[in-house]
Amino acid sequence: MDRERLNSIIDEQAQRCVRCGKCRSVCPVFGEALSEPLSARGKLSLLRALQDGERLDPRQVVERLEACLLCGRCAEVCNAGVEPQLAIRAARELLRGREGLGSLWRLAYEQVLPRPALLGPALRIATRLAALTGSGPDEGSGIFYRLSRPAAMEGRALPRVSGEFFIEQPSQPRARGERRGKAVLFCGCVHNYVEPEVSHATARMVAALGYDVSVPTDQCCCGLAAHGAGDAPAAQRMARRNIDALLRDDPDWIVTNCGSCGAMLKHGLPELFEHDDPQRERAEKLASKVIDVLDLVDREARPGLIRRIEPEGGGKVTYHDSCHLRLEMQVRDQPRRLLRSALGENFVEMPGAQLCCGSGGAFSLHCPQLSRAILERKLDGVRRSGAQSVAAACGGCLLQLRDMALKIPGLRVEHPLYWLEPTEQSD
DSSP states (O other), rough: HHHHHHHHHHHHHHHHHHHHHHGTTTTTHHHHOOOOSSSHHHHHHHHHHHHHTOOHHHHHHHHHHHOOOOOHHHHHHHHTTHHHHHHHHHHHHHTTTTTTSSSHHHHIIITTTTHHHHHHHHHHHHHHHHHHHHHHOOOTSSSSEEEOOGGOOOOTEEOOOSOGGGGSSOOOOOOOSSOOEEEEEEOTTTIIOOOOHHHHHHHHHHTTTTOOOOOOTTTEEEEEEEHHOOOOHHHHHHHHHHHHHHTTTTOOOEEOHHHHHHHHHIIIIHHHHTTHHHHHHHHHHHHEEEEEEEHHHHHOOOOSSSSOOOOGGGOOOEEEEEEIIISOOOOOOHHHHHHHHHHGGGOOTOOOOOOOOOTTTTTHHHHHHHHHHHHHHHHHHHHTTSSSEEEEEEEHHHHHHHHTTTTTTTEEEGGGGGGOOBOOOOO
């Protein structure tokens, strides 16, 4: 996107803000930092000052702009219709862009994330290094290796990469029962490299709904992290690759199982291309077909398709709202209806289910202390719910919440599909 267009986005959002401060009541970052410059209103004032030519410390500007999860909660409550996340993302692209990124970030966005052939081996190497430098596998969770060396990872867990990636042996089942069409599965990074079981479960569920499932093996990262960081060229490169892969067979649906990946494919991809760019039309076509698997199941599951499941140990299960899934994909009640149908009285709501978990893509690495503080609020909600398990339908949230699981003995964090299995009646 050219500088004129980026400046226009910033101007439009900053000028629309009437400075009422309502955004501060829901902003997870302001809720912890209690600092006006870190609120959405404060960031818009900062951008307005930059547009007016005020001389500001560039490092301070970047730090303030990085302290945003891009969760969109400020836009949800703004009576003036301001979408601060659009202005902040445009400012990151304008101020930092490719040249302002650190070399490791540029390497990740430009060279590794677009290439599954590099990303997979890189993650396996990282897992082995974690085993060497950390304290080894956590016997309590059986999920993570602890890694405490890098400052950004201080006290955090590094997810263990799966021995076999989904894309290496993808499930591509044929439709069961009455055939309704064909669906392409986008598995995303977490549900390819870390949790391939979620993508296998997604394929089983979509086939049970009556769709032939295909998995293009040349799909790559959705590009959300690069887009959020302001590296538009890298995000565009990934978008072009995914557009070619996912539209190749002209599917009825492009099914996602991660709220962030779904939001990027549905809303982020068209934003990457100007209206006169031929890729814009293809990106909009792709976006029109994107649907989260939980939304598809809620729309099309026939009675008796989901079997009743007793949670392990008879414990309660609660649900965490992914910001991207709830606000951009409009998937709010669907997971709850499905979990209630499968779990009955064993499903319970948690206080503050809609609160952000503090993941926010690279936010948890740029602002680790704020990320952990926001996560603690979520931890409090889970404890108050009395649940022994948490369902989270976003890869980033799932990993972030599993950090929390290390602090609550026996707590399980899984994708909702863990508790949603199709019955034999779907044949």
